[in-house]
Amino acid sequence: MRRGFLLGTLGAVIVAVILAVAGCGAGQSTPQVAVYANTNQVVVFWDPSDSFSNEIIVLNNIYETLLRYDSVQKKVVPLLATDYSVSPDGLTWTFDIRKGVKFHDGNELTADAVKYSFERTIQRGKGASFIWSPVKEIKVLDPYKLEIDLKYPAPLDLIVASGYGAFVFDPAAVQKNGEDWFSQGHEAGTGPYQLESFQGTQQVVLKKFDGYWGGWKGPHFDKVVFQQVSEASTKVQMLQSGQADFVDALPFEQVGALKNNPNIKIVTTPSYQNLLGFFNTQKAPLNNKLVRQAISYAIPYDQIVSDVMKGYATQSKGPVPAGLWGHDDNLFQYSYNLDKAKQLLQQAGYGKGGFTLVLTYASGDEFERRVAELMKSSLAQLNINLDIRGMVWEPQWDLAKSPNPKVRQDIFLMYWWPTYADPYDFMVNLFHSESSINFNLGYYYNPAYDKLIDEAHSVSGVDREKAIQEYAQAQQMLVDDAPAIFFYDQQYVRVMRSNFQGYVDNPAYPHVVFFYNTYRQSQ
């Protein structure tokens, strides 16, 4: 009797719980929360003017830009600007600002606010502010019309669509709270989500902004959680249990293990991210072009693509990745050819090898590490000893910038992706001569190259065909001089729950999920 009673009660409770849970799922009473597990710190800089790091995954949901680059159509589409026009000389750009847009504090968006935002970013001179260098003057024509005058022609439509340093924010918030207000963890954007809370650099919670100009019709998430999860195994477990909806990346071995899970969806998309290995062109023996070419021939590209990247990459052709305009499909590509490498080394007077090269890579990056190990194995056959050093980014970069050229590394592995969708970003940051070392980590110096790409950039706003031609010419110089190894253009492999819908990968905004477009499909 007693036992039967207990079982009955238990059964009733279970039924009640199931009903309650089902009820919650069916109704709209519980908020829909999306969780994005990302490998890195989710916020480094809170200030929309200074942002130049991983926080773009958060800030692009809080702030908006005038235009957005659509990687599928390969053109810019309206966002805070409804339309724009450019003068024939490419120097005067006019933008129509969208009406009825509200900042999160309730103030209205006007052309003045846009002018203030851009000027503040330029004036602070931090992060990605360099994208504004072609700008001469910003003028407000009327409350919803903005004119930007340039010093020289430049693709301003792409610049204002940048995921870094082109955010529009509320001037009143800065004027009221002071310059440091953003950095303390505040925001004043127009985006679909507003900041609810954050914990250090590890977690940020956003909630939907009711006054968003796009409205909230249809399915959307009410809250979005960004969480730093560095351990790949933890990310896998979070995905499997439904604690995470989306992860930015996983080692390919683990991607394979998830393929048969019906609750998990794997999306592969092209990216503008490539891996380069910069040769120290200022230090023997790599100051010899023939040695650099020889090593370029000693890289097992196919093996790297198939066994390290598991096919989620293609061998690069020059510095501009496939899919981005300015990429040249006819460019020469080095292949794996040890005989050719030996021959070139002989010509250079290093036929016997017998020297050591120091390679630095970002410790913890499994792909870079495996590429380095394959290189070591291959170079050993040329009697070249590769000394591999995994370093944290800051010391690795500091070493590369060391005032004493003798202590710098010989080969520096680094990924690059553009600040905005423009080949110039690769060409200028990585290979243009620099008065103080920044990202030209091969210390490449070629005035003819500098002149060519600067010219290409200045015409790209008005005559893109000519720009493409000049960029191709400049890339030919790079391939011939071999200041870097062009390893591969990679694909992004995004792993998410099957019911996470509406996601479209946009390589112009790497790792960014525009959560406004996403929703959870009810089962």
Next chain:
Amino acid sequence: MSVMDISSGQRRARLAALRYDLYLLRKNVLSMAGLVVVVLLVLAAAVAPVLAPYPADAGTQVHMSQQLLPPSWAHLFGTDEMGRDIFSRVLYGARISLGIGVFTIGLALLIGVPLGLVAGYAGGVVDEVIMRVTDVFLSFPPLLLATAVSAMLGPSLVNAMIAIAIAWWPWYTRLIRGQAVSLRERGFVEAARATGVSHLTIVFRHILPNAVAPVIVQASMDFGSVILEAASLSFLGLGAQPPEPEWGLMVSLGRNFFLTDWWYVTFPGLAILITVLGFNLLGDGLREILDPKTREV
């Protein structure tokens, strides 16, 4: 009694003492197990090139077509993500780990012991200065200090070993100073001083041999800790660099695979565990033998 007699008598006594030491060691099952582990480890390290089925895998060789194979007769411990035989790499890793132990403890002793002797024997201001310096070092947790130093020196195995030695020597200084202080006032030291023996000779000929026993015990116990510490630094990316078959580094690289390919972390991890355990058990046994209080049966 002739001189011969004395020396042969001494030798006999020493032999008897040694035999008694061994007897004590044998009597303790755990310390015997420790000894066996350590001996096996040294053997493994010594004959690694003979024993390892794929010696080249511990060097620059890679086989990308054989990535992450599970344990089999061809690969007892499976293969890693570069297709290398983990068994061969673990064997070669024994060489690295023993090398780390010998080098690091040796360096720490070389710094720590003379300083401790001088501090204890000289006393006064010299003692104060040396001991306050060691206090500064001891105020940091050893792993933290080693991490900081090795981050400063740049990532490499040698730098990691130097870093650990820098974090480790103060313990020996403190230990041996205590011994030296108590020995300084003993009759045989006073006698030596009275007969005009130089300070240097007194310190190294008379005090050191009598103070060394606890240091030996401590060093043998530390062997395991030092190996573990070096593995930790490698795990953090501050020690051994790929493709060195260092156990800590292997565990660090293998942890990405532990949900899908369990063997990668397991075997190097076990190697660390067994080695550290072995040295600790042996150290315990040695302490019991060398400590007069526990020596009496």
